Amino acid sequence: MTTNMMAEMTWVEYQRRVKTGPLMVLLPLGALEQHGHHLPMGTDHLLPLAICKAIAERIPAVVAPPVAYGYKSQPRMGGGNHFPGTTSLDGSTLTAIVRDVIREFARHGVRRVAVVNGHCENAFFAIEGIELALRELRAAGINDLKVVRLDYWEFTTAATLDRCFPQGFPGYALEHAAVLETSMGLQVFPELVRMDCLVDDPAAVFPPYDVHPARQEWVPPSGVLSPAKGATREKGRVLFDEYVERIADALSKEIEEAQR
Template sequence: MFWSHITWPELPDRLAQAGQAAILPVGATEQHGPHMGCGMDTEIADKLCRAVSQRTSVPMLPPLPYGCSLGHSRRWPGTIPVQPITLIELVKQIGDGAYHSGVRRLFIVNTHVTNAAPLRCALEMLRAEHDDLMVAVINSPDISERVRRFHFADAADWHANDAETSLMLAVSPEIVRPERMAQADDPDRTEGQVFAHPVNRTSLNGVTGYPSQASAEKGREAFGWMVDDLSALIQRGLSQTPPLAHSYSDPVA
């Protein structure tokens, strides 16, 4: 059920069988502390959406590996950010292409926190231009309450923490350096702050949280929750229509 594996003659039938829906995973390439590879966000976006695509039969578009990671600064190598306006325009153009290929329900699954605002802007632009296109931005930590509790257990401003490290130990262990996990812990310093600071001013090593607490067992359980709960969310979306049928452009009669 991967868009990149489907030929153009096959695509209309595949989309018809999937409620004219597609999934767009959006990740990032950025430092994840001394113990984890820079592709973590894209890795989880890819693995999660692949599993959900196979379960729901909704085609998955190729994942975006670059995101709005400006807040990670230049203190540590590995972060390759794009400007918010670049991400907005890129996702808008991807959505345009998906629409012209027959997509009418677009589920954007985001696994990097600061992609959320640009993706919301892209949503606004897409639905204003395409009257019959429905777009959802789903931020992976907020898929469900149990998934949220898992992500935020050790830090409110979490990054490369227990949750993310556990997920990678479960689904992509090759990008984790277990021998460095015990020394990677760094507490959340954002509590009570009025301003949103970049990571160079809140973390000593690029981590916020306690990766030393991570385990593959916790990661497998949480990944299972994420697949189950995102699949259920998308299944709900496949049967939904707008509450009212009013056109975006037509004035009140």
């Protein structure tokens, strides 16, 4: 059996892949978070996992099991942490998970890691975990580990956004469970998308500040921050292919640099 999935390998197969390098370990980072009435709560880790699987078909890479829990959902980008099913980590917990996993990869002999994030709220806690891992590894004499951290949606081109949003792009924050994620879901896991359950809530309108405890009344009852009715599988295919191609190209350059 040939596989790029770390969890499906024996330790001997994994060790061989690491030693015959160059090799990059891809770590999908996501969340378990409500995504309206029509998308599964695992959307934020299912999408980066699928992207990583496709990337590993293009570059020398192994896909680690995803981190399926993320930092607390925020009202202005994820609808908030009050929805049933949304299951979140404290920031320090997520930071520790990222630190520990990267430190373990380095112990295995891996020297290139990509953290592929699918949940906006994870970003700074992932950065902290990466920095702490690198600091500890340098103290242990390992100075050649490089970690790439990315949010997959940042690889969307302006042309693709224009194609997906002929009436204008509302911004990534309001795209929670909306056109981009729903289109991607139709491409990646169509059997889990309930288009017949779409709720036609108007787009959320937030002030330019937060209140703690969160104002739940600011969030549409469905949890969707912008209408998803423009989502199509064709848009999802364009988005998915663009992410895989552009991220794979970027990571290939980092692998090539490691060989110099």
